[in-house]
Amino acid sequence: MTKANIIELITHLVSKETGIPKSEIKGTEAFYELGLDSINSVFLLDELEKSTGLELNPIFFWDYPTLDSFSAFIEKELLKS
């Protein structure tokens, strides 16, 4: 999965969950500002696990709280696996 694919995938999932159009989701905006919380992030993470095959922990969302930082983290994890 390339970095662009990862960003596209996460943007898609966030958009589907929050109803915000993909074009309006900025890479530097915090997830909680987009309407993600400790519950819907659990769902999102599960969707992301299914697409990537990674095992992810809910706290990662908050350790890497923006689309940019989270995508970079997922890219690194994919390289490790």
Place this chain on the structure above:
Amino acid sequence: MSDPQLWRPFDRENIRNPYPMYERLRQHDPVHRAQTEEWIITRYEDVRSILRDPKFIVGNRLNWLKKGISYFHGKTLDFASIQEVMDGFILFLNPPDHTRIRKFVSQVWNNREVSAIIQTNIRQLLQQTDDNSFDLIRDFSRPLPAMTISKILGLPNGDHTILKDLGTQMIKSLDLYITLRDLRKINEAASEFLIYFKDIIKEKRRKEDDGLISKLLRTNDQQGPLTESELLSTCILLFIAGEETSLGLTGTGIMNLIGHAAASEKLRQDPTLTSYAVEELIRYDAPVQIVGRIAGVSTIIDGKEINEGDTLTLCIGSANRDKHIFEQPDELKIHRMPNKHLGFGAGAHFCLGDWLARVQTQLAIDAVLKTFSTLEITDTELKWNENLSIRSLDTLPLKVTRL
């Protein structure tokens, strides 16, 4: 702005040994706003006073689970069994329900003549182990509390083997951060528990015995403070609470004694010291590491503004290593006196089974030290269960010499 590096509970190193992370938190930011927005409280005095203050209420995990259950219901995922089991767990209830149920349970849960049961179980388990090697967790610390609590409750012999794994699955619900995978497993365990204990209650109503469940039912029939679903929840909680924490305490406790040869030797020579050693083992490496509270009113702690409704994560494992209270807190001193650790909590929700945990651990340590002249850990790296709230080893292979 707080430093997000301070709270890294999932780093491998911190799961193995959370105490250096706690020390950094106590030193640099004892009331720390985590990246997930809850407050991480790590100093002894703060943890203790919050535990004793009725303005801080319980139920944050249950609230989260209920919100989660209703959210996932919208995604056509059914986790209703979790709620059915946990709604009546007294550790999540506030007054007046808490007061009513706790009073009733403490009144019935008062048969402290458990030594004979525990000794029989210990003997049986240690007889089954190989003379040269065994797994302290799988062969001893894990089955022991399940066998004991099953016997106390009056469950049929052998049922503990199925129930102990369900308990491990279910206890994950108390953890701070859980995944959808976890929720599925917790729900499976919850529905198994419901089926099992509904049957047991029916059975005990048909045919009374001298177990604790019969006694609960009998007393409740006369006094009636608990609803049917609260009774069911209480039976399940008595099983789980007595199991996972005790397995953590005996397993981690004996592991720490093996790592401190001089302490083990002293206990071999003078078993009257074991009761002090148990307190110190709880302080040093407590099975219940984290409990949660909700701020019932807005308040200020150490200059930080806590808003009504904020969640607080109280790090008991950290409080027990606070150098302002305990001299040389990172040293295991089996004679330590006084030892005002918070391993069983404090205040209105103080552990109801502390006496059972104490007796069981004391007897377990005495028996293991008496049965084996040498005990050696063979794994180079310890395998901890991934649960931040309840700390326990998954396995601990030992090389031993039987006396």
